[in-house]
Amino acid sequence: MTMTALVAPTVADYEASADLAALLVRTTHDDALSVPAERLRLSCKCAHCTRARFDGRFPETFPGIAITEIGDLGYGLNISFSDGHNRGIYPKPYLLSLAGR
Template sequence: MTTTALVAPTVTDYTTSADLATLVVRTTRDGEVMLAAEQLRLSCKCAHCTRARFDGRFPQGFPGIAITEIGDLGYGLNISFSDGHNRGIYPKPYLLSLAGR
């Protein structure tokens, strides 16, 4: 009897697009997935952004936002943005869920 295990895709590498408007994530299964900087900024779950949502102060969009820095924490990425926000940690499975994977 053969058993087949379902293995979720794993992030293997990442980079930004030349214009810094997109995070390009490479995975073990899907090749590359693209996540817009604005989508990432809107999806931040840090305490500051969570509180701003709760208080009704979170913006509806971040037009023209860019990714300025990425720190790899092993389990996730700490992404900094051109609006100065640098508190968001995006676990790698969360990034893939944002990409619909």
């Protein structure tokens, strides 16, 4: 009898969409997912954004926000946005949860 281990998917590859309005993710299970840039920006958990939420000064929307740069840190992605924000680190399991996985 052979046993196969169930392994949760993780991010295998990624890129910004052509219009920079979404992060396109391919998982190790070969799923193709898309996370809108606005959802990413609204979901940032960096200290600056966390404090802004606590103080009631975090925006409710980021219309027209675009992804300007993506840095791979191994365990997650550092994503920069067109509003100048570049402090957010998105662990790969968190990215998949934002994509509905």
